[in-house]
Amino acid sequence: MKSKVILLAHGSGGKATHQLIDDLLVPRLRNNFLSELTDSALLPVDTDKILFTTDAYVVDPPFFPGGDIGRLAVNGTVNDLAVCGGKPRYLSLSFILEEGFPLDKLEIIVQSIADAAGEAGVMVVTGDTKVVGRGSADKIFITTSGVATLITEAPLTIRNIRPGDTMLLSGSIGDHGIAVMLEREGLELKADIVSDTAPLNEMTARIMTEPGAVRFMRDPTRGGIATTLSEIALQSQLGIIINEEAIPIKPAVAGASEILGLDPLYIANEGKLIAVVAPDRAENILEIMRSCRYGKDAAAIGMVTEKSPRKVILKTRVGGSRIVDMLAGEQLPRIC
Amino acid sequence: MKSKVILLAHGSGGKATHQLIDDLLVPRLRNNFLSELTDSALLPVDTDKILFTTDAYVVDPPFFPGGDIGRLAVNGTVNDLAVCGGKPRYLSLSFILEEGFPLDKLEIIVQSIADAAGEAGVMVVTGDTKVVGRGSADKIFITTSGVATLITEAPLTIRNIRPGDTMLLSGSIGDHGIAVMLEREGLELKADIVSDTAPLNEMTARIMTEPGAVRFMRDPTRGGIATTLSEIALQSQLGIIINEEAIPIKPAVAGASEILGLDPLYIANEGKLIAVVAPDRAENILEIMRSCRYGKDAAAIGMVTEKSPRKVILKTRVGGSRIVDMLAGEQLPRIC
Numbered sequence: 001m002k003s004k005v006i007l008l009a010h011g012s013g014g015k016a017t018h019q020l021i022d023d024l025l026v027p028r029l030r031n032n033f034l035s036e037l038t039d040s041a042l043l044p045v046d047t048d049k050i051l052f053t054t055d056a057y058v059v060d061p062p063f064f065p066g067g068d069i070g071r072l073a074v075n076g077t078v079n080d081l082a083v084c085g086g087k088p089r090y091l092s093l094s095f096i097l098e099e100g101f102p103l104d105k106l107e108i109i110v111q112s113i114a115d116a117a118g119e120a121g122v123m124v125v126t127g128d129t130k131v132v133g134r135g136s137a138d139k140i141f142i143t144t145s146g147v148a149t150l151i152t153e154a155p156l157t158i159r160n161i162r163p164g165d166t167m168l169l170s171g172s173i174g175d176h177g178i179a180v181m182l183e184r185e186g187l188e189l190k191a192d193i194v195s196d197t198a199p200l201n202e203m204t205a206r207i208m209t210e211p212g213a214v215r216f217m218r219d220p221t222r223g224g225i226a227t228t229l230s231e232i233a234l235q236s237q238l239g240i241i242i243n244e245e246a247i248p249i250k251p252a253v254a255g256a257s258e259i260l261g262l263d264p265l266y267i268a269n270e271g272k273l274i275a276v277v278a279p280d281r282a283e284n285i286l287e288i289m290r291s292c293r294y295g296k297d298a299a300a301i302g303m304v305t306e307k308s309p310r311k312v313i314l315k316t317r318v319g320g321s322r323i324v325d326m327l328a329g330e331q332l333p334r335i336c
Numbered sequence: 337m338k339s340k341v342i343l344l345a346h347g348s349g350g351k352a353t354h355q356l357i358d359d360l361l362v363p364r365l366r367n368n369f370l371s372e373l374t375d376s377a378l379l380p381v382d383t384d385k386i387l388f389t390t391d392a393y394v395v396d397p398p399f400f401p402g403g404d405i406g407r408l409a410v411n412g413t414v415n416d417l418a419v420c421g422g423k424p425r426y427l428s429l430s431f432i433l434e435e436g437f438p439l440d441k442l443e444i445i446v447q448s449i450a451d452a453a454g455e456a457g458v459m460v461v462t463g464d465t466k467v468v469g470r471g472s473a474d475k476i477f478i479t480t481s482g483v484a485t486l487i488t489e490a491p492l493t494i495r496n497i498r499p500g501d502t503m504l505l506s507g508s509i510g511d512h513g514i515a516v517m518l519e520r521e522g523l524e525l526k527a528d529i530v531s532d533t534a535p536l537n538e539m540t541a542r543i544m545t546e547p548g549a550v551r552f553m554r555d556p557t558r559g560g561i562a563t564t565l566s567e568i569a570l571q572s573q574l575g576i577i578i579n580e581e582a583i584p585i586k587p588a589v590a591g592a593s594e595i596l597g598l599d600p601l602y603i604a605n606e607g608k609l610i611a612v613v614a615p616d617r618a619e620n621i622l623e624i625m626r627s628c629r630y631g632k633d634a635a636a637i638g639m640v641t642e643k644s645p646r647k648v649i650l651k652t653r654v655g656g657s658r659i660v661d662m663l664a665g666e667q668l669p670r671i672c
Binding site for chain 1: 347350351353374376378382385386387389391392394396417419422426429430431432463467469471473474477481482486491494555557558563571604661663664669670
């Protein structure tokens with residue numbers, strides 16, 4: 001009888017590993033590159049420069065409202081490439097599985113990976129599976145690396161940012177972090193809150209058609225928009241002024257954050273981007289964002305300034321202002 | 337006071353993560369691509385085709401005679417690229433750390449990664465660090481992905497293999513698996529046995545200078561040479577005859593295998609390759625292998641045949657013969 005759970009033998013590199021690859025992985029992820037099953041995939045890139053990135057996903061629990069670790073692992077890596085001005089092309093997929101993890105759950109996750117890859121237009125071309133004994137890992141960890149080609153000849157770099165540039169945010173904040181948190185804690189207000197995990201490469205490609213208009217992009221995941229904005233201010237040596245009122249947030253997410261004592265500025269997003277754009281093109285780019293599937297709630301949230309270099313200033317709803325710093329401790333472990 | 341162990345905050349994406357990256361990782365791994373610290377690294381490849389691979393490393397214990405998880409994670413991925421005919425260029429590095437893992441041990445591992453990357457001539461260009469709570473992972477897991485350019489225009493594929501081709505093995509078998517096993521079990525015979533973890537890209541580049549002479553290569557890691565030979569036989573639809581007597585094995589490794597009840601044909605190697613080569617070039621290629629730092633004990637161990645398709649036949653020392661199959665269960669979990 002075939003096992004219904006992951007065994008140590010599935011990580012041996014021998015027969016059980018081959019069976020897992022042939023029965024569960026390849027049929028769902030099939031493409032000409034993966035099917036070769038060599039140690040490395042040989043890939044056309046048709047360019048002399050590539051973008052390359054990696055991320056580990058350890059989200060707890062692996063299934064949450066709006067997605068699962070598989071969808072997250074594809075979208076997260078796709079987005080890291082997209083915000084650097086890339087057209088994501090190829091993904092690698094590396095599993096670390098705990099002995100005893102149910103095979104039917106792994107099937108669902110692999111199907112999610114296949115669906116997410118299909119939506120984003122990328123191919124999973126190479127992979128690896130390791131199994132560790134019970135108690136040596138928590139259910140399932142996935143590392144995805146990705147390769148992209150560049151959409152435009154000139155890469156987006158933080159050195160492109162100019163004082164006066166407009167800060168755009170592609171939608172509401174905190175959805176992913178709060179959805180995972182409520183699921184993990186088994187709290188009841190979760191009905192309306194789902195993760196925003198989504199591929200952003202359609203949006204980034206569409207807003208980059210006008211050369212130079214988009215200066216820089218980043219996706220505010222771990223640490224939330226506060227941390228991402230702080231990174232941009234620090235690395236650009238410029239200041240950023242943000243209007244609290246302009247930041248989109250769903251009422252249910254705002255309410256849950258308040259109940260949980262969390263600041264939504266620091267909560268992870270998995271389908272949002274911050275774009276720094278030329279001020280005279282901001283309105284136009286915002287329109288394009290809003291016409292994208294994952295950009296309906298996009299908003300202009302602030303601007304770049306020469307004043308207060310290396311700092312992010314938040315203009316509060318009540319008319320005050322405060323400095324926003326990077327996340328200091330860890331408010332929500334294993335959110336992605 | 338700075339913590340001496342990994343905290344959950346080190347995986348937050350916020351200040352502590354930045355500090356870990358700036359203080360511990362970047363100074364050791366420094367290069368122009370990594371220092372940009374963007375979501376993706378922008379890399380010149382100067383070619384229209386790349387090789388891409390990934391592997392997770394979960395070896396237990398992370399330190400063992402002859403190496404550690406860091407050196408293993410670099411060499412393993414370098415070798416997956418090298419045996420496909422690649423010149424390894426860029427690595428990504430993804431850590432999953434258990435809360436409480438000592439920072440001084442992480443430093444040693446990162447230094448090992450830097451040293452191994454230097455030896456192999458590759459750069460670590462992008463990375464990620466996640467931290468999970470105590471008991472949710474076992475100390476440290478590393479996933480490395482790698483990008484290579486091709487040494488020769490035509491890639492090495494299993495379809496190149498012809499009946500009559502010679503099977504070369506670059507050195508002795510079982511060293512890595514036995515070294516880790518003895519360390520893990522705290523057994524005393526370990527004095528003479530060290531892991532063979534090593535980069536093979538110098539050797540692969542040198543033996544590939546003659547076009548067409550090397551048909552195919554693979555590195556026999558998990559599952560040992562038995563599993564790798566079985567894979568080659570299955571995928572090429574040809575038979576392979578191996579002479580037991582010709583397979584290099586160190587007496588200490590043979591002895592330890594016997595005591596432990598393990599078949600060295602199935603034990604993992606981390607610095608060996610099997611090359612299928614044109615019979616009239618075999619002697620010459622063997623000479624080149626033996627002149628390489630990690631190929632001194634290289635040997636011709638068998639040949640490809642049209643007889644017994646899809647099977648590996650071992651001619652035993654005493655004159656008999658038996659079929660060698662792929663590893664069925666798991667004899668040594670978490671060996672790499």
